[in-house]
Amino acid sequence: MSGHPPLLTGALALACGWIGIGLLGLLRPHSVRYAGRVLFPLGALAGLALAAIAIVAIWQPVQSLVLPLGLPDLPIHLRLDPLSAFFLLLLGTVSAGVSLFSAGYFREGEGAAPGLLGLQYHVFLGSMALVLLADDAYGFMVAWETMALSSYFLVTTQHRIPEIRRAGFLYLLLAHLGAISILLCYGVLQGGSWQFTFDAMRHAQLAPAWASAAFGLAVLGFGAKAGLVPLHVWLPEAHPAAPSPVSALMSGVMLKTAIYGLLRVSLDLLHQPQWWWGAAVLALGLFSALFGVVFAAVQTDMKRLLAYSSIENIGIVCAGIGLTLLFHAFHMPALAGLSLAATLYHCLNHAFFKSLLFLATGSVLHATHERSLGKLGGLIRRMPWVAWLALIGTLAIAGLPPLNGFVSEWLLLQSFLFTPEIPQPFANMLVPLGAAALAHTAAVAGYVMVNFYGVIFLGQLREPQLAQAQDCGWLERIGLSWLAAGCVALGLVPVLVLRLLNQVNAHLLGDAALVHADGIWVLAPVSPQRASYVPVVFLLGAALVVVLAVWITKGVYHGRVRLSAPWDCGYPLQTPRMQDSAEGFGYPVRHIFEPFFRMKRELPSPFDAAPRYRVVVEDWTWYGLYLPVAGAVLKLAALVGLLQRGRIAVYLLYSFLTLVVLLVIVL
């Protein structure tokens, strides 16, 4: 099917174009103007173009292309099918906003030279596009690791700070381990035919055991990238370390490539899932979601908070994947389609609101040079643009109607409501627990987001120097507004999005998996009797009542207003320190979910002259998993070290014994 399919060629050209734009950056590596006015806007344009191509391609039949590159027996294959097209759309639209923002964001003193940053940034984008286009194991792995590598360099932009170096190392280490297991997964998938193209893998017949092995390796590998518990530890380290646009891309888009890979392997390459795969992924996802949101609630660094919230959202997405596999394994295409649609929808939503919020934190960071929630506050009065746009993101990520976060969670809950029809006693017990966990996660997410927004943007300024904070520049505003608009649009016209998703469903699960998506306004994926949701009318109705209320209260009665000092039950002394800090706000969660945490508290005694309260919340996976492993490695290394004590006679003895042993073996 080679030749030159236009769309695929175009997408490839844009991916390479990104890399080319990056290389342009080396022309004037130290000029901020050049990077901000030329490179990043060009990148944004390329992103939009890519999105356009993807939207067209999602309706087209599959296109594929073979490049004269790669290994001799394995030229690099490319393929553009609805699944990859959907994720390309995600990549294009989100990266456009992020690139516009970055155009105004990067300045002097951001560590590496802007030109170099531009190079790494655009190579990152290009490699992500190639990951989505690759159609053979080798090309995929090359693009995948290039993505990891470029993002690593972006994370370590300010490499002079030891913490950032540590974060980068942890990230690359986990990414590499994940990559190796993905590699092994492909090694299994090619099933003896020495063909590493995905086509060959689709047709390879695997024994169930091998298939399960492949799936396990895939979950391990892609989970390490996506941040499934307990492989999540790099996220809360790397996201705060990276410059905010990079965190936005990593959290918003890169994690989705992992989801893409998981879907590609589990639904496309492995055609016959077994039901317990689904159950396992579902459990894993729900646990990650709960874990992430509960940890997000106790963070005091705004970017760490968002990182944990990413873990939560990825958990929700994985729960969706698990549900899809479950239904698919029991041959319920319609339900599988519903949950797959929910999954992909949530990917798209998360990409938008999470990058929006990360960018907002970036602006806050630039304006205040402060990442700790304990030192921010009241910024809605200093930087209204960022604050109001961030409010949209906050409401969206909290899963509140009529914004986009709610739609995907609504769809997912709907598909949960069908699990009782699964002919598997254990599986259909999942509905109460799964739905409960999901609902609970969503509710706590609302809590987390009120904490996030309230502490950063509302209240009084906690530090005097916040008074100097400036609102962000116009390029940043455009970028933020683009993403915010995305959040609103995705929330208001879900049906149109569902039509796109239907293409993916049909491609992956067959035509029986189409979700009911007629009209434009009424979202009724199964049937209007079953469940329906019309965000626009919903919004209009509420707005109407609000307007009426305003009109009545202002018009019928007088609208007089007096300003005065806050009342606060008449307490005379009020300082900014009296409002809840993030620690204070997170207290109930710490109190309720105590077993989740590994807490160190410093309580003041009644007689302290200068009483101070400190609480450190740590992740037990460190102590339960990572440190023991590291310790074991070091111990082994110490043992191995005994091999070499410097005595030449001993070395000779080794050779002698080796010789003797081998001779004995031979005889």
Add this chain to the structure above:
Amino acid sequence: MPPMIMNGLFTQLLGAIVAVSLAPLFLGWVNQCRAWLSNRSAPPLLQPYLVIRKLLHKDAVLAENASPLFRVVPYILFGAMVTAAAIIPSLGTALPFAVCADAIALVGLFATARVFIALAAMDIGTAFGSMGARREMMVGFLAEPALLMVVFTASLICGSTALPTIADTLAGRTLAIYPSLAFAGVAFLMVLLAENARIPIDNPATHLELTMIHEAMVLEYSARHLALIEWASALKLFNYACIGFALFLPWGLAHEDNPLALLWALPLLGLKLIAAGAGLALIETVSAKLRIFRAPEFLAMAFMLAVLGLLVRLLLGS
């Protein structure tokens, strides 16, 4: 057929208007019952209306550092509650606009209202405001999933998440005992108490700093803003009551086939409300206010009950 739609719209509009107008009355009724039960001389039944009217006439006093968000929140709150009232089948189940939002969306709507009021409470940056916001959100993230679970139990029975459909199916069925619904009912009651700032979680009649939740959030509001908020919370209580009726006492709602049913659906609703108010007052009087840190346990109990209801539904199929 147009007449059908017409009286559907009429039903919906009527429901909303009834809710908006009767909500304060319901609140007044509950307070009166409480007063009687605790041998106090009761305030007049229309006290809430008087309060709202008084507040509407006053000059609004705002903190200097109040942001626009702080000013718009009361209207959003009110709007959300009215929208909810319009969606809930309080009088009839033939609601053309009910397709706009099913039960899950309804829960989402309540969550939105909660988030906004909490944000507004944090806006001024006073100690009490943020404390109230924190507590309110805590109650929220425990009560909301419980409510959702209650809804799920019902919708598993009826195979739908649209409230009118649920109400219809439940009403249509021959009277049978649903253990799952019993569990769900108890859970719902607990959620209702918690969400509407009633004893044992909160005490609407107190301004004791350490215990108040809802009051702490609205401390900085005055005049028309406060009026709207009070009205909205009365509406909230009313809505919850109606949800409860739709789920557990769905009888006597008007169906599309006979518009005249509205004529006796309305008094029936009144009766239900009177009974519910009395019951609510009774519960509030006999139970004691919990310490705020006991609240999670109370709500976790509600959550557990709801999930149990769901499990029972799956196991016994009833």
Add this chain to the structure above:
Amino acid sequence: MPDATASVPLSAQLIHLAAAVMLLLSFAMLAQRRLVSLVNLFAAQGATLVGSTLVVAYSTGQHELYLSAAVTSIKVVLLPYVLHRLIRRLSLQWDTETLVNIPTTMLIGLGVVIFAFGLAQPLSELASTVTRSTLGIAMAVVLLSFLMMITRRKAISQVIGFLAMENGLFFAATSATYGMPMVVELGILLDVLVGAFIFGIFFFHIREQFESLELSHLESLKED
């Protein structure tokens, strides 16, 4: 069985004798403490090697083996001479070294010899030559010198062990297979000589660095 022995041609008997002597000598080297006599033993071993080579050459009439013998004799004469010079230059005449418990070493050595024989048994079955069974002895000599290198603590004795190993190899080459092709032999010999030369250089460097040839000085590079 005497008649069996008698049936073997004289040359073969001589070679067997040489083989036995070599084995004996390597045992002696394994046990020898004094450097000087170690060198002498090494020389003796070389001489035996030359002898056996000559016998083989004569009996099989392969003339390039004469050359090979001559070449080997260089080694026999030259290397011990050089070593003696070195020892005198570095004044190590009276230098002895403490070995790890000679009886144990001997026992291990015996084990090694048996192992070598067992190993060589199947091979010598295949050999076309009269002197096939010497292969086992050659292997034994190689392994014994290996053992000696392991047990020694001094640079020089280690080198001597190394050279003795080369002797064993030559013995295998000549007696078991009637010599490798000439080019190869020359190359091998060249390497050995150069090697010995380099060893000499090393002794001086080590000496000037550490004031002795104890290997215990050469144990600083290790994983710690």
Add this chain to the structure above:
Amino acid sequence: MELLILLGLPLGGAALLALCGDRRWAPEATVLASLGTFLAGCALTARVIADGPQLVWNEQFFIDPFNVFLVALTAFVGFTTSLFSRTYMRVEAHHGKLSPQRLRLYHSMFQLFMFTMLLALLTNNMGILWVAMEAATLSTVLLVSLYRTPASLEAAWKYFILCGVGIALALFGTILLYFAAEKVLGSEGMSALLWTHLNGVKDRLEVTVLSIAFVFLLVGYGTKVGLAPLHNWLPDAHAEGPTPVSAVLSGLLLNVALYAVVRCKVLVEGSVRSELPGRMLMGFGLGSVLVAAFFLWRQKDIKRLFAYSSIEHMGIVTFAFGMGGPVADFAALLHMTVHSLTKSAIFFVVGHAAQKTGTQLIEGIRGLLVLSPTVGWGLMLGTLAILGMPPFGVFASEFLILTTAMRDHPWATPLLLLALGVAFGAVFSRVQPMVFGETTATRLPHPPALLPVFAHLSLVLMLGLWIPPFLAQWYRLAAAMIG
């Protein structure tokens, strides 16, 4: 003809430089000689591409796809190394670490080493192969001890003794080979040692003899390959010798030794017709990978670090050869190529880094990006390449090897996974702070000679994305021959 130049030039160069290697123009002379060798190598490869494998000089020399690409590689790396050492050695002398006589020794021995490498690769005679290997040891042992420091002397001594003994065992193996062969091929002439002839009759050779011979050869040459537990000389020699020597040791000597092992394996497998040789190689390979990976965690000296990484990679290659089959052999050959290119490049960079900071200790080297960006990026990229990060070529071969292992020997893959992960963590956690971060060292005047480094790295990059057809063709032919 090319053959004559190929062998003659280094030999003549060695002789010439032995006489007057202390002149000012000596480095240039070395470069010229290496360049000539390289060109001759290219010509030879062109010839072989044109008209296939050939036997020359009454079959004493044999050129087939397997060794010709190694010849080209050897000549190329030798050339770039001489380019690098031109600057490097100047600086060393300028720091007063080396006297002119030492430089003379260095230059001539370098050429001699190149000669022995090429001889070992080109010869068809197992005996000459042995001689060349031994000569390689002899010519490098003095280079390792070039600085005459106690440590370097010790390293050289260990190198000498261990490899000497190993080589002696290999000789015994060779003798046994001959012993087995002369009964088939007869002892007249030297056909009984000619690889081509042996290869022709390999299925008629005696099984027991050959298997014993193989054990001796494997232990013998394996010592030079640096397979655990015979590897102990390797880190010392690499760490203590001058950097160019470390580069050629790691980049060339190990390859050639492995080449010898594989040549023997081909013969033996043909005769034994059993998995045994392959199993042995796999065992050694796996063991080396594991041991090296854990050793990596203990390193404080940067050159030792990369020496162990060489052991690891040789282990991988050996493992791949052990698995056999077209894919694995292809991958192994590719890995040999990219490893020697990458590793020598890394050693070049490390040399400059050590010169700039004046120490080989990892703690001492910090913030190279600040100190000299090119060196910093060179080290970073080289390290990532050697750790098997795409799009560099090392990944391509590891990709094939791992996937093959996953299908054919799944039991081995967890070990490989473990080893690769541990190695990655160890190396990267040490290199990252060297490249990144702050530094206190001051910039030294002399500019680094990074042309070779980036030449190598770009070649490796190319091999990761596109393997030239003719190269792939060799690999395939060689793999077919190795079987």
